[in-house]
Amino acid sequence: MSAALGKDLVGLEQLTADQIRLILDTAEPFKEVSERPIKKVPALRGKTIVNLFFEASTRTRISFEFAEKRLSADTVNVAASGSSVQKGETLVDTAKNLEAMRIDMVVIRHPSSGAAQFLGDRIRSNVVNAGDGKHEHPTQALLDLLTIRDRHGTIAGLKVCLVGDVLHSRVARSNIWGLLKLGAEVGVCGPDTLVPRAIEELGVCRFRRIEEAIEWAQVLNVLRLQLERMEMGFIPSLREYYRVFGVTLDRLEKAPRPLTIMHPGPMNRGVEIDSRVADGPHSVILAQVTNGVAVRMAVLYLLAGGRPELADAAKRVGGTIGGTE
Amino acid sequence: MSRPERTIILDARALSRALQRMAVEVLELAHRTEHLVLIGIQRRGVELAERIAKLIERDEGVIVPRGALDITLYRDDLETIGPKPVIGETRLPGDLDGKHVVIVDDVLYTGRTARAALDELADFGRPQRISLCVLVDRGGRELPIQPDIVGKQVKVNSGERVEVLVEELDGRDEVALVAAGAAP
Numbered sequence: 001m002s003a004a005l006g007k008d009l010v011g012l013e014q015l016t017a018d019q020i021r022l023i024l025d026t027a028e029p030f031k032e033v034s035e036r037p038i039k040k041v042p043a044l045r046g047k048t049i050v051n052l053f054f055e056a057s058t059r060t061r062i063s064f065e066f067a068e069k070r071l072s073a074d075t076v077n078v079a080a081s082g083s084s085v086q087k088g089e090t091l092v093d094t095a096k097n098l099e100a101m102r103i104d105m106v107v108i109r110h111p112s113s114g115a116a117q118f119l120g121d122r123i124r125s126n127v128v129n130a131g132d133g134k135h136e137h138p139t140q141a142l143l144d145l146l147t148i149r150d151r152h153g154t155i156a157g158l159k160v161c162l163v164g165d166v167l168h169s170r171v172a173r174s175n176i177w178g179l180l181k182l183g184a185e186v187g188v189c190g191p192d193t194l195v196p197r198a199i200e201e202l203g204v205c206r207f208r209r210i211e212e213a214i215e216w217a218q219v220l221n222v223l224r225l226q227l228e229r230m231e232m233g234f235i236p237s238l239r240e241y242y243r244v245f246g247v248t249l250d251r252l253e254k255a256p257r258p259l260t261i262m263h264p265g266p267m268n269r270g271v272e273i274d275s276r277v278a279d280g281p282h283s284v285i286l287a288q289v290t291n292g293v294a295v296r297m298a299v300l301y302l303l304a305g306g307r308p309e310l311a312d313a314a315k316r317v318g319g320t321i322g323g324t325e
Numbered sequence: 326m327s328r329p330e331r332t333i334i335l336d337a338r339a340l341s342r343a344l345q346r347m348a349v350e351v352l353e354l355a356h357r358t359e360h361l362v363l364i365g366i367q368r369r370g371v372e373l374a375e376r377i378a379k380l381i382e383r384d385e386g387v388i389v390p391r392g393a394l395d396i397t398l399y400r401d402d403l404e405t406i407g408p409k410p411v412i413g414e415t416r417l418p419g420d421l422d423g424k425h426v427v428i429v430d431d432v433l434y435t436g437r438t439a440r441a442a443l444d445e446l447a448d449f450g451r452p453q454r455i456s457l458c459v460l461v462d463r464g465g466r467e468l469p470i471q472p473d474i475v476g477k478q479v480k481v482n483s484g485e486r487v488e489v490l491v492e493e494l495d496g497r498d499e500v501a502l503v504a505a506g507a508a509p
Contacts (some may be wrong), residue, residue, distance in 0.1 A: 022411075025411045026411060026412060028411075028412075029395060029411075029412040029413065029414060029415065030412075032414070032415055032416075033398070036448065036449065037448075037449065037450070038448040038449070040448070041398035041399060041445075041448075042398065042399055042444070043397075043398040043399075043400075043403060044403075071398075301398075301403075304403065305403050
């Protein structure tokens with residue numbers, strides 16, 4: 001079976017374990033490209049990519065932009081504010097207009113779940129989901145997987161716990177799919193108001209106390225607590241949240257083993273995570289950011305090549321053996 | 326004229342002799358070894374560069390820096406062949422400025438790999454000189470590129486494929502001509 005990705009990357013739910021491994025393996029050599037004196041390869045020369053961001057984002061947008069530029073693609077950034085979107089244009093009309101200018105790919109961030117899929121079904125260009133509502137944020141989960149694999153050598157059998165606002169988190173959803181597909185054991189921990197009911201049905205363990213999660217897990221992926229959740233009544237106060245669910249040094253020191261600490265950013269220090277933990281020796285939070293560029297390069301590269309039937313044919317005639325170039 | 330499905334061009338001993346001769350030719354080409362760098366093209370070029378470097382080490386008593394280059398991202402045919410499943414490692418031994426770089430590959434065919442390698446090397450520095458050293462030259466060039474050192478020249482029809490096997494990756498040393506449609 002071909003492990004190629006198809007036209008779009010909407011979420012990890014639709015991918016097979018082989019496809020996820022293909023992306024992670026492809027990301028490996030891209031790490032080195034960012035260490036070169038000239039941080040650029042010509043793989044996507046002549047491709048035009050539009051970054052269509054309907055929601056605020058710094059890290060993800062910049063990470064995609066670096067990935068695109070280091071592959072030599074031409075990029076255009078479109079933000080919702082100050083664009084025709086504000087004048088009432090629909091998502092499809094915006095995309096079709098862009099496509100009429102002959103683009104090759106769209107990277108989309110949108111507040112509505114399903115926006116990336118919706119767009120992918122309606123335009124010819126490749127679509128990469130950079131976060132859609134509460135649905136998925138596949139490249140974030142992929143960079144998390146790559147970082148876990150770097151640190152632990154393997155993902156299968158590893159115990160990974162997602163901590164915090166699982167209910168509103170597309171990062172959590174993508175992580176759960178990816179981790180389960182690669183054979184990790186997945187836990188979730190957070191207040192009842194912020195963890196979906198019956199989440200166990202996805203095949204994850206539910207922890208109600210952070211101390212239990214820390215005792216169980218080898219990796220903690222601490223999710224960002226959106227500060228507006230407090231106003232919406234999901235938690236009583238930030239201070240109380242930190243007291244009950246905060247990932248603190250005191251709690252981690254009681255763990256039977258050192259835990260790898262991850263956070264998708266941006267962090268609320270002193271809310272979901274203790275500064276001493278975020279900056280501590282087991283934190284891989286900045287490694288996640290570095291890996292983000294490599295993973296996004298891999299995704300763009302794999303989608304751009306997107307004619308798997310030809311790749312398969314090339315393999316059948318032995319295109320790679322003996323370098324019969 | 327029909328050939329059998331698989332014809333051995335070089336067996337292990339012939340391959341070893343060819344490499345021996347190539348190592349001597351690299352030395353003749355370079356005059357001196359202090360600026361010499363051997364860079365193998367992924368995959369099998371890397372192993373061949375390693376072997377040639379070791380032969381030079383043995384005969385001259387000097388260590389020749391070697392590196393590996395994966396040219397996948399510099400290819401001009403991403404659209405048609407699709408992405409290669411896994412890209413190999415690129416690892417260069419320090420600064421290339423002023424060096425004499427010898428590119429080592431297993432098979433020279435269209436010349437497109439060599440073209441890509443030249444482009445990629447240019448992004449790493451400005452070598453004083455770049456030479457091309459290949460185990461098998463099968464003809465069929467599509468670009469004005471010629472090798473400086475050749476292990477074996479073979480006339481190959483377009484449907485046929487040159488298969489290079491090396492001990493480190495394939496368990497044995499052998500170069501064979503494989504007919505079109507034959508199982509790899």
